[in-house]
Amino acid sequence: MTLPAGTRDRYLAEFERVGGSRKGRPAWLRRLRDEALARFLASGFPTVKHEDWKYTGLAAIEQGEFEAAGADGGDLSPADIAGILPGEEADRHVLVFLDGRYRPELSTRRDLPSGAHLGSLTGALGGEFDGLVPYFSRSAETAFTDLNTMLMEDGVFLHLAKDVRVPEPIYLLFLMSPAARPVMAHPRNLIIAGENSGVTVVEQYAGRGDSGYFVNSVTDISAGRDATVSHFRFQEEGPSACHVAALRARQGAGSRFAAHSASFGALLSRHDVHAVLDGEGAECLLNGLYLGNGRQHVDHFTTIDHAKPSCASREYFHGILNDRARGVFRGRVIVRKDAQKTDARQTNRNLLLSKESEADSRPQLEIHADDVKCTHGATTGPLDEEKLFYMRSRGIDEASAKGLLTYAFADEVLRRFDLPVLRSALEEKLLAWIPETRRVQEFLRETGQ
Amino acid sequence: MSGNPMLSIENLHAAIDGKPILRGVNLSVRAGEVHAIMGPNGSGKSTLANVVAGRERYEVRAGSVRYEGRDLLSMPPEERAKEGIFLAFQHPVEIPGVTNLSFLKAALNAVRKHRGLQELDVVEFRGMVLERIRLVEMDEELLLRAVNDGFSGGEKKRNEILQLAVLEPKLAILDETDSGLDIDALKVVAKGVNRLRSPERGIIVVTHYQRLLNYIVPDFVHVLSEGQIVRSGGRELALELEERGYGWVHAPDTANGGEARP
Known part of the structure; x- marks a missing residue:
């Protein structure tokens, strides 16, 4: 090399x-x-x-x-x-x-x-x-x-x-x-x-x-x-x-x-x-959203090291990938031998909006203590057909339903941004990014959500 | 109860994942009628409900479905909803990130726009929802939560009936709305449905058990077995089924092609 x-x-x-x-x-x-x-x-x-x-x-x-x-x-x-x-x-x-x-x-x-x-x-x-x-x-x-x-x-x-x-x-x-x-x-x-x-x-x-x-x-x-x-x-x-x-x-x-x-x-x-x-007793939150379209490649490589007892960590990463974009997530959680009473949760979800987009998700838990609570979950896939059908069966057209579900998926992460000015600015950027953005904006305006 | 049927299903064959489920269903529903579709598990009851609502996972292989004289099968699900068809889901879907109230409003706006009606303003809409929510005895707090997100089974079913009450469809299909409900919740749900009974509205109640039909009394009862309607009758048929089980109705009642007309 x-x-x-x-x-x-x-x-x-x-x-x-x-x-x-x-x-x-x-x-x-x-x-x-x-x-x-x-x-x-x-x-x-x-x-x-x-x-x-x-x-x-x-x-x-x-x-x-x-x-x-x-x-x-x-x-x-x-x-x-x-x-x-x-x-x-x-x-x-x-x-x-x-x-x-x-x-x-x-x-x-x-x-x-x-x-x-x-x-x-x-x-x-x-x-x-x-x-x-x-x-x-x-x-x-x-x-x-x-x-x-x-x-x-x-x-x-x-x-x-x-x-x-x-x-x-x-x-x-x-x-x-x-x-x-x-x-x-x-x-x-x-x-x-x-x-x-x-x-x-x-x-x-x-x-x-x-x-x-x-x-x-x-x-x-x-x-x-x-x-x-x-x-x-x-x-x-x-x-x-x-x-x-x-x-x-x-x-x-x-x-x-x-x-x-x-x-x-x-x-x-x-x-x-x-x-x-x-x-002892430290708390950590990692909360991330990544968007990729065109040929973007976006990689998140995270490590949370529980070195002392009674610490809590929460990790939420959502990715939305369109066109030929590729998302990569690695979530490593280490629980050291003495870090009893560790409470660690991790979620990575990837939404694929196109057939050519791709996501690689790799949780990696290394637990050396025995009295701990550690969970992780990862999902990767297109928009949920059941959710789409549910919305359409209530009169919401397909493009709007797709846009809304995409927006909601990302907004789950943005809602945790407890800095209102930044959060609204990011929601605006997100809206502009979403393929069916006009309809989503109408929905948000009409329903006052 | 005369004139052309609102819904007319003829010789409907449908499959899921390549596996045939419906094998020639015939059924007509007129405005003002309440039909119960009963049958054992796997007989095709939910498939029938979902095909009418437009779920694309089901592949229609033969037959026709006409709704108010139009070819229903060529309409996308949102079009069907706007034309007045409503399916109360057996397993209502959770939609995190979209609040229940926003969802209701979007759905109502879509339907009202389609009917050429003015959209309700915020005050009118809230007033209407609060009135209807009392009908289903649902906690108002649930309006501000994401759609069905973290709702209990009973809350989800009530939420379906709330949507039904707000959207006021012409044809309501209840897909096993009674499953998982205790008797009190069942009565509340039935009350909500009964209030919507009207000469302009058709209702199809899909259920495995007779129990719900004590509270929503049907005009017609049909027994679905292996993808066909094998027997049709009045409400007494439901009682008979409860007493004797589904075992005795397996042979297709071909005398009238399974057609539900008495």
């Missing part, structure tokens, strides 16, 4: 450029970058022979000839940003990253409670938050997280001291400009929520135009004892984009972590979620 020489040279040059401009950065980061580089050069991109990548070929990324995006980024006004962000919401913090770089003039910073720090990650490294090294050294590294560590230049750093709660949601918008050549960005975010703190973070990924590009993001979250972290992710990359993202969370005792995810865009996308319930 060694890298083709051209790819290797490109990433090496990029590594030199990034490292070269970061000479003053802490030595520990330099070391992490070097280690990541060594691993990446040795392993290269995984192939489908690798168990974790069995259904997802990476040729589009490997052969993509991506270079770092330029710093110009084109002309964008705050009004453009408002048009891209979901809905109208006066009270929110917005940090905009254009082509991987923080753009303060496009961002909206509001006052934060004392004890909350929100800023760019590069600013935090080497400064007063230099003790961050433990949060950068993760065990669950992949070729892509290594690539991110090697090449990351910016992202968000959020730090909440004990008992600090941020009332407004924090939006992080990662936007890619149309570019003449294939470009890439490697955003890196770090969220450290102290004991009994609380915050809502929305990561939104969007592309302007249909040029090919590659986004490879990593977000690490540490939720302290009794902290509440709600994370939302809305991926609406351009139609030719490759999007790879890792969300890694470590939870302390009694903490609550929710990761909601809506994957609507990109030609090739892969989202890894890795949550470690590392303190």
Whole structure:
């Protein structure tokens, strides 16, 4: 799996450029970058022979000839940003990253409670938050997280001291400009929520135009004892984009972590979620919706690691695939030997709207404790004929019935997005995506649902 | 009870998954009549109900079904519903994500639009539903839940009768609505159906047991066996079946081709 020489040279040059401009950065980061580089050069991109990548070929990324995006980024006004962000919401913090770089003039910073720090990650490294090294050294590294560590230049750093709660949601918008050549960005975010703190973070990924590009993001979250972290992710990359993202969370005792995810865009996308319930009584919710049409390939690779007793996890992923799209879901649940009284439930359902669409679903339960409740269920198939007939037998025409059932299937997941502005915006996007959308909209309007 | 039949089934043959179920059913239902279709399990009762409602899983191999003079078999199920046919399901389907009230409203709008009637406004609609829901003694809370989602067996059946009461079809088919109901629920369901009896409406009650017919008294009783109507009579036939079982009616009563006309 060694890298083709051209790819290797490109990433090496990029590594030199990034490292070269970061000479003053802490030595520990330099070391992490070097280690990541060594691993990446040795392993290269995984192939489908690798168990974790069995259904997802990476040729589009490997052969993509991506270079770092330029710093110009084109002309964008705050009004453009408002048009891209979901809905109208006066009270929110917005940090905009254009082509991987923080753009303060496009961002909206509001006052934060004392004890909350929100800023760019590069600013935090080497400064007063230099003790961050433990949060950068993760065990669950992949070729892509290594690539991110090697090449990351910016992202968000959020730090909440004990008992600090941020009332407004924090939006992080990662936007890619149309570019003449294939470009890439490697955003890196770090969220450290102290004991009994609380915050809502929305990561939104969007592309302007249909040029090919590659986004490879990593977000690490540490939720302290009794902290509440709600994370939302809305991926609406351009139609030719490759999007790879890792969300890694470590939870302390009694903490609550929710990761909601809506994957609507990109030609090739892969989202890894890795949550470690590392303190008694922690709760974790993974709730995701993915839509694919055309030739989209959308892969979700999730791991919930019950490391301590009496933790609960809930995982719901629904996928809707049309045309020749392919969806992949892997749901790994690990229950460690000491994690008694674990309560874990997982559901993955895939709706196939065309004969050529495909879904691969793989639950993977590894249970090493005996006093646990673990369930999983997976279904894949077309719309239920019984439901369709039931609706039609009540006078609802076939196209409307299909559209409504499709909408309802997806909305089961979106209803759990407990951030109303984002939820309605996603429901609008969903409606626009559904093949029989006009009739569904009429139904919702007429019935006032 | 005169004039042309509302529903006229002739020599109907139907199969499911390649397996023949109906083997030449003849039946006419006029407006104002209540017909009971009885028969042992596997005799084709539910198939008959579903073929009339338009379920595509069933393949019609021969025969005809005319409804108000039109070829029913060429109409898609939604068209049949809008023309006034209603099937109360034996196993009502759960539809997560669509609230019961929205579903009722969409169904009623579809039917009313088709009949050239104004859609009801929110107040009128709510008033109507709340009135009809009392009839079936159903918990109003269930209106705000998703259609049949997590409903008990009895609640699902009541919900079917609520839909029936709201949609006011011309021809109502009850497919084993009594199955799984205790006697109190059965009485409530029967009361709801009886209130809909009218000279303009035809009702077909499909049931395995005589019990329901104590409360919904039919004008005609037909016995279906091995895909054919083997005997037809008045309500006394149902009582006789209860006493003697289905064993004695197996031979097709070919004297009148199984036709239900006395």
